[in-house]
Amino acid sequence: MRTVPPLSSTTNRRFRLKRSGQPSRRRGSVLRDSGLEKAELKITGMHCESCVRVVERALAKASGVREASVNFAAGKATITYDPSMTDSARLVREVEKTGFGARHIEAVDTGKAEAMYREELRELRTRLVTGAVFAVPALVLGMGMMQSPPLWQGYALWLLATPVQFYVGLPFYTGAWVALKNGVSTMDTLVALGTSAAYFYSLYLLLFAGGEHQYFETSAVLITLVVLGKYLEAISKRRTSEAIRKLERLFPAEASVIRNGIEANVSVEEVDPGDTVIVRPGEQVPVDGEIIRGNTTLDESMVTGESIPVSRGVGDAVIGSTINREGVFSMRVTRTGSETMLARIIRLVEDAQMQKAPVQRFADRVSSWFVPAVIAIAALTFFCWFFLFGADPGFALVAAVSVLVIACPCALGLATPTAIMVGTGMGASEGILIKGGDALEIAGGLKYVVFDKTGTLTKAEPRVTAVSVREGYDERHCLALAAGIEAGSEHPLARAVVKKAETQGADFSEPDEFRSYAGRGVEAMVDGVGYRIGSVRFITESGIDTQDFCDVLETFEEEGATVIMLADEQRALAVFALRDTLKPEASEVIAELGAMGIETAMITGDNERVARKIAGETGISSFRAGVLPEEKEAFIAELQRKGAVAMVGDGINDAPALARADIGVAMGSGTDIAMDAGDIVFMRGDLRSLPRAIRLSRLTMRRIRMNMFWALFYNAVGIPVAAGLLYPWTGWLLSPMIAGGAMAMSSVSVVMSSLALKMKRF
Helix, strand or coil: CCCCCCCCCCCCCCCCCCCCCCCCCCHHHHHHCCCCEEEEEEEEEECCCHHHHHHHHHHHHHCCCCEEECCCCCEEEEEECCCCCCCHEEEEEEEEHHEEEEEEECCCCCCHHHHHHHHHHHHHHHHHHHHHHHHHHHHHHHHHCCCCCCCHHHHHHHHHHHHHHHCCCHHHHHHHHHHHHHHCHHHHHHHHHHHHHHHHHHHHHHHHCCCCCCHHHHHHHHHHHHHHHHHHHEEEHHHCCCHHHHHCCCCCCEEEEEEEEEEEEEEHHHHHCEEEEEEEECCCCCCEEEEEHHHHHHCHHHCCCCCCCCEEEEEEEEECCEEEEECCCEEEEEEHHHCCCHHHHHHHHHHHHCCCCCCHHHHHHHHHHHHHHHHHHHHHHHHHHHHHCCCCHHHHHHHHHHHHCCCCCCHHHHHHHHHHHHHHHHHHHCEEEEECCHHHHHHHCCEEEEEEHHHHHEECCEEEEEECCCCCCCHHHHHHHHHHHHHHCCCEEEEHHHHHHHHHCCCCCCCCCEECCCCEEEEECCCCCCEEECCHHHHHHCCCEEEEHHHHHHHHHHCCCCCEEECCEEEEEEEEEEEEEEEEHHHHHHHHHHHCCCCEEECCCCCHHHHHHHHHHHCCCEECCCCCCCHHHHHHHHHHHHEEEEECCCCCCHHHHHHHHHEEEEEECCCHHHHHHHHHHCCCCCCCCCHHEEEEEEHHHHHHHHHHHHHHHHHHHHHHHHHHCCCCCCCCCHHHHHHHHHHHHHHHHHHHHHHHHCCCCC
16 A cells, blocks of 8 residues: 655645545455456357357357356356457357357346246247147157067057157257357257157168157157256256345336426336435335335345335435335435345345356366267177177167166256355345355355455444543543544544534534545544544654543443544644444354354454454454454454455455455445445444354355255266166166156256245355
8 A cells, every 4th residue: 555654734735535445355346446347248049068168168258258258057258358359249140150049148137138038938838838749749659669579559659759859959959050060069969869860860770670669759758858858957956046036126117206296107218326216115116215204114134134114214315125114305316227235235246146156166177078978888888788799789779769868967066056056146136246156156255254344344434532632631622633634534533533523512614625544543634734544553643642531541441442632734633533332233143153163353453452342242263353454354364274264345546355254244234335345244334144144154165065966966876877887786777768868857956956045044
């Protein structure tokens, strides 16, 4: 951080307001600073993780694309790109070149996404019904087929199987062809190969060996079962994003706006920043704004998760979509559309669900070789049974087809993203915003949690309890001078000084010049004289004499008060003692974290006596006092050598520490700063959300591991059984139809397993 020499009246140094602090690692700030933009595409036609790789590879190669991520479970792609080199329309075309469908979705564009989902579901339903109409009679007819069936029966089965093979199964052929063009193999490849082998081998037998048993019903039933699985999977995957849809439904439709002195009901889309809106009891606040007339009680539970209504009055900010419980009030609109708090929350949760957890990398590696390996095993199965063991070609074909259709890369691809979608959605519904799968994974393995003091462990509502001034100076004058300097600061201690001056009726005005130093204090120029106000360390490091206040400082600090000092360019003028209130849930949360095996620490810029008092009252095991923002970052780095560290703060003056920690947790009560600062954001600012977030992480990670175990176990057991491994001892060979049904249900079972997370308490 760049330091500035003390102000001097002789040099008459001039400067403008600058907020001190370091840039955060957060993606939003990166996009703003770099001029990059983000686009979201809805992708259709993906059937497994291999399809994801095809789309990601195509997007990554496109000109101007900096980053591309595709989520199989959500069916969406998120692309960060340079708008001077490409745009969303070109990105759509790049996806379409690979053979998949794509449409651009605007932020919080619920209508278009819903329409695409219904269209996809309608197409699957049509193919499923068509397949059932032809496959069921084929199955009945095939079950009665003798070893040497009459010729008409074979032709009847051919007629029944053909529409299923080439209409119902068309998407699998299309997908296999797209995969082939892109040099990969997918689930579509397996289904197309397996069903084609059964169909065309049966056609050969019918045309050239009419007395042989055919397998037309096998191919027809297989395709129908796979489509059934895809239909159920689509419905199940839809339920994993239910939390987002609930948030989307909160958007109000209309607002009562005052224009030209007349009140009129208009669509929310027509409301602009600066408009005046009237909100009556029982109505939703249409957009974000600030109350300019009236008082009320608002239900903010749908946004913050806090069930207790909160009082709001003139000057208070209100959040769009919250419900006005009592009182009529007028508000000035500050944000509309995609910039409202609710829209940003939805966007944040959607972004989180699009990000891959580190554990997903294992599934990606397995998926990259899975399908080629299955094709090789199927070929080896046919070769061994037919050439080595002398089985007839029909038997060898059945075994090979069973191997192709029982293998399910989808289950492995769905294991992680579906659980993350459910987990992040569960958190969002409780006011816990988790910004990605990596944060969700790391939170479950934390070794340390480090707390900032002010606004995190305390309520950030300090009061000035005592003032001591230099001999010859008036207390009210010093208060007015300090309040004038602090009026431009956002720090809770600064607000406490201003409030104290206001209660004493002191007149104060803003300084001529002002500069803030995060975690230290501020300096200002007032009537040509330089002043500083901040921590004792900030004053003494500026070379200013504080000797006259040594006894007062010791007394205040022994009483457990936070101390700030006012000084001019040469000497200290006044000392202010402030006290803050500890949050009632703080000691409970610290004890709960200890029971979870997590060590706690506190880091603060306050004096050691105050820090020791807070640590003793809460049960925190260790603390560091009198530290600067950059020293907080160094402390986090020191702990990281021993294990994963979470830093909990408000995002105002601890951005470097939040960025340095493995997990940055922002206690923001929905503020803009907190939304940008943390990997995890607690909308209600309640410390009890922290152990809940960790429990949610552990629950989700256990579910992911269980999903992946099931997906691997299913394939590890199913493929050898389908190949006929048990046949020498049992005389039983798995039917391709049973294999296809098992494959269809395996992916559905993984999604349902993730949905079962909703039944867990955290």
